[in-house]
Amino acid sequence: MIKSMTGYGKSVAETPQKKITVEIKSLNSKQFDLNSRLPWLYREKESEIRNLVSQRLDRGKIDLNISFDSMEAEIIPSINKAVVKNYYSQIREIAGELGIESDGEILSTILKFPDALRTEKPELQEEEWNIVIEKLNESIDQLDNYRSEEGKSIESDLRSCIERITGFLGDIKNFEGERIVRIREKLNSSLLDNLTRENIDQNRFEQELIFYLEKLDINEEKVRLKNHCDYFIEKIASLPPNGKILNFITQEIGREINTIGSKANDASIQKLVVMMKDDLEKIKEQTLNVL
Numbered sequence: 001m002i003k004s005m006t007g008y009g010k011s012v013a014e015t016p017q018k019k020i021t022v023e024i025k026s027l028n029s030k031q032f033d034l035n036s037r038l039p040w041l042y043r044e045k046e047s048e049i050r051n052l053v054s055q056r057l058d059r060g061k062i063d064l065n066i067s068f069d070s071m072e073a074e075i076i077p078s079i080n081k082a083v084v085k086n087y088y089s090q091i092r093e094i095a096g097e098l099g100i101e102s103d104g105e106i107l108s109t110i111l112k113f114p115d116a117l118r119t120e121k122p123e124l125q126e127e128e129w130n131i132v133i134e135k136l137n138e139s140i141d142q143l144d145n146y147r148s149e150e151g152k153s154i155e156s157d158l159r160s161c162i163e164r165i166t167g168f169l170g171d172i173k174n175f176e177g178e179r180i181v182r183i184r185e186k187l188n189s190s191l192l193d194n195l196t197r198e199n200i201d202q203n204r205f206e207q208e209l210i211f212y213l214e215k216l217d218i219n220e221e222k223v224r225l226k227n228h229c230d231y232f233i234e235k236i237a238s239l240p241p242n243g244k245i246l247n248f249i250t251q252e253i254g255r256e257i258n259t260i261g262s263k264a265n266d267a268s269i270q271k272l273v274v275m276m277k278d279d280l281e282k283i284k285e286q287t288l289n290v291l
């Protein structure tokens with residue numbers, strides 16, 4: 001079976017304190033590439049999140065966004081009295097030494113100083129973190145289902161392209177007999193244009209012709225191409241991830257098609273090669289998105 005690398009998932013949980021939203025999407029990539037946006041409260045768990053996503057999704061360009069909206073009243077900062085008193089006493093002491101009168105606005109100024117106000121940051125509770133992990137797994141499940149559904153469509157297209165390539169490969173045999181005759185006639189005609197028939201050593205000519213035709217023989221390429229196509233279909237049916245090996249087989253298929261085209265010396269076979277290349281380009285495009 002085939003899975004796409006494209007997918008999307010979203011899950012929401014509500015607690016008495018927070019509304020937690022987990023959103024994840026993926027695009028095709030040669031490696032695992034995670035871009036995560038997390039609230040400061042969950043930053044300490046970033047490594048755990050990365051490991052979980054990597055194990056579940058294997059590879060792809062992953063965008064993960066986890067956010068929460070607090071249901072509680074906004075936390076009001078408290079005055080750090082010890083720090084404010086220390087600031088105030090130092091300012092009065094310096095003002096006295098300089099003969100400067102301290103005005104009533106000095107307190108509002110001090111409150112802007114570092115550490116004059118403090119906010120108690122809440123700690124991440126295990127119960128809340130368990131909810132986040134649960135929703136992350138739910139989102140990944142949705143994304144994975146999306147990948148599987150899109151993979152079915154890709155698999156259908158790939159099978160159709162391979163079937164057409166093997167069909168064109170089978171059609172080549174219809175032109176091979178005529179191809180050999182035309183090559184022989186072309187060589188013979190070329191010789192007669194430059195030499196008289198009496199000057200041609202027919203035995204030597206036949207030997208050279210056989211040697212030349214062996215160099216243009218495409219039977220080995222046809223066998224290898226058929227084997228590569230069969231192996232491609234076999235790997236489609238294997239468990240994912242199988243995208244990388246499908247890309248490799250696609251390169252081998254292209255190599256054999258190109259060799260057949262370069263050896264063809266026949267317009268009809270060249271047309272079949274062009275049609276095979278057209279389907280091969282579709283395969284290359286599709287396999288880029290296979291997990």
